[in-house]
Amino acid sequence: MEEIKLMKGNEAISHAAVRCGCDGYFGYPITPQSEVMETLQELKPWETTGMVVLQAESEVSAINMVYAGAGAGKMVMTSSSSPGISLKQEGISYIAAAELPCVILNVMRGGPGLGTIQPSQADYFQSVKGGGHGDYRLIVLAPSSVQEMADFVGLGFELAFKYRNPCLILSDGVIGQMMEKVVLPPFKPRRTQEEVVAQCPWATTGKKGRARNIITSLEMAPEIMEQRNLHLLEKYRTIEENEVRFEDYHCEDADYVCVSFGSSARVCKSAAELARHEGINLGVLRPITLFPFPTKKIQELAARVKGFLTVEMSAGQMVEDVRLAVNGQKPVEFFGRQGGMVPTAEEVLDALKKQLIK
Amino acid sequence: MTTKDIIKPENLVYGKTKLLTDNVMHYCPGCSHGVIHKLIAEVIEEMGIQDRTVGVAPVGCAVFAYNYIDVDWQEAAHGRAPALATALKRLNPENVVFTYQGDGDLAAIGTAETIHACNRGENIVIFFVNNAIYGMTGGQMAPTTLEGMKTATCPYGRNTDIYGFPLKISELLAKLDGTCYVTRQSTHKTANIVRAKKAIRKAFENSMAGKGTSVVEFVSHCNTGWKMSPVQANAWMEEHMFAKYPLGDLKDTEKKHYEEPAK
């Protein structure tokens, strides 16, 4: 049964995980996402659904536990925040290379280095361009509300299993810490082991009645390795064709469009309201999937709007992908705050006027 | 009676276990890994647990172990095998899960994963092959390299003032409350091979009985890295390695199980 609750984004993740039949969570404390594991420990899902919850000795260990669980065909996840996600990159590369499904949550904080515990969106490049070594892509979902935090756990697993690819939920300290109304999904039972074996014939479940399964990313023959690389590339192209998601907020009559994701997209929506009071037709395009990126939608808009303002809590990362999509047809400007500062709607509108309307 | 008369199936007293695949191992001639692989395969077959055993092979010469022992395998990043094994066992407790790690993997880059898996008392088996050197990358110094021993990255011998001391990590693991069985074996002679096989079996039985983490160290040689013949390497190992890494059980007990505090 669905339930309406008031809770933090981080807590919504945990409730949704248990409700969508997640088999295992492996984590390590780091602000501002520690509530994810705390909530799971309080919920004690091992007594109800049988879900495993384990605090690992490091982020490195946690992601490798996820690697193993995913290899066993289980619905497994981990969560962390920026510095911890950096530590997980090696494991994420292995998971992507071995084509395993899992969900990873990054509740971004400001960097570089230890940075700050305040929100940021400066891990965009790390999330959509690879992050770890080698050519690979994650499916990246960017929630902008507590509701989407809850919804994207189930969606993340669905996409991860559909494409046998890790799915990253790229959130930030605002969404993780903010309390909002959320409709929690109805309880779905965990898959039985028989169902896991049937759904994941490739998994390391024990070789009963079949030849042995090997989960590896290692290949010494360059001819075969190249085929594996090409296969991955083809998969990413398919994902780009099928899975683009975005929110179009009043772009239909817009002269200018803010391109923004996650919490800063909320600010941009307020900026659009302010702009419209002043007679400026501002729309907001909010990419929900950062990979695959809504390139086509931006190209469509580029044909009819006067310019784009990309708003991010970073020095300007997604703006590069917006510029690639617009391809010089229209001006693409950037406005951002860093260091844990969240932009205000007034600042965004001001930047729009100064940088684009002039 | 001629040799031809003796060679009949009913007279076979020793042969390759079926659980070892027909793939020719990539290891150098005489490498200790081969015998250890063979023993693990024999034990798994004898216990009849091949359909529920999952091995974890991290980076090192034995990263290709999955080509040789016919069970499910996951290849792991360098040092991370105990983390993988932890999740595999917890998510599928009916499975038998083991790692197969070298000394660089277990005692250097994977120290944290190893110690914490052991400290949690994961019901897994850790096979630890200690040849005092990084074999796969060409014979560099390992944490277990003996004092004064020459390697590619300490060509004048390991200077303990600079690089510290040979790490007796099994002794350290034996101190942890989560381990139930820590033993040091070798496979250079028939008698040792028989003992090592018993240790492997005991370790698997412990994990199935939920007694805690079992660690079986094999003091081994890397004759290529040591720049010796296999026979010379075995002799050198007996003379030098066993002094620092003495054979025998370091611990044989059962981990303490949690009891809820009285309310």
Add this chain to the structure above:
Amino acid sequence: MAKFKGAVVVDTERCKGCGLCVAACPSKVLGLASQVNAKGYNYAEMVNEDACIGCASCGYVCPDACLSVYKVTL
């Protein structure tokens, strides 16, 4: 006392000629062939068949599992 007689069959293509079986044999039954296999290794072979007692020491120490040992009680 029962007397045993044994025989060793070497999978010569699998053998890498490491010589551990030669050293392990208490009866000096095995030696390395002057011929090489496809990989260029001087594989192990029985050079003193009559002395084999089928103890399987060679098989135990063989890292490549290329020895099969047979034994009969005389």
